[in-house]
Amino acid sequence: MIDKVAGEPSGTLKGKDAAGSYWAKALQLVIPDLHFELVTTLAGVNSISLYYMSVRGPSAEVFHFNQDGKVTKA
Numbered sequence: 001m002i003d004k005v006a007g008e009p010s011g012t013l014k015g016k017d018a019a020g021s022y023w024a025k026a027l028q029l030v031i032p033d034l035h036f037e038l039v040t041t042l043a044g045v046n047s048i049s050l051y052y053m054s055v056r057g058p059s060a061e062v063f064h065f066n067q068d069g070k071v072t073k074a
Contacts, residue, residue, distance in 0.1 A: 001026060031055055 002011045005026045006018070013019045027034055033055055042049040047064045064073040 005029070 002008050002013060002022060006013065006022045013022055031054075035055060037053040039051045039053060039058075042051065046066075047062055049060055049062045051058070051060045053059070061074060063071050066072045
């Protein structure tokens with residue numbers, strides 16, 4: 001969805017401002033009835049994967065953490 005909503009063909013957002021702008025626009029224009037139903041959470045060594053149902057069907061997101069517990073890649 002990043003390429004469609006933010007016009008970013010790489011599909012990657014960098015920085016809090018870019019992420020905030022993306023979500024504000026996505027929620028307003030594309031998915032006004034957004035909701036999530038968590039199916040399961042999978043834990044890795046330095047990551048977690050969230051598998052959930054959204055308004056568009058099954059989805060998954062992976063979050064990678066650094067040694068300080070902060071997300072470095074999603």
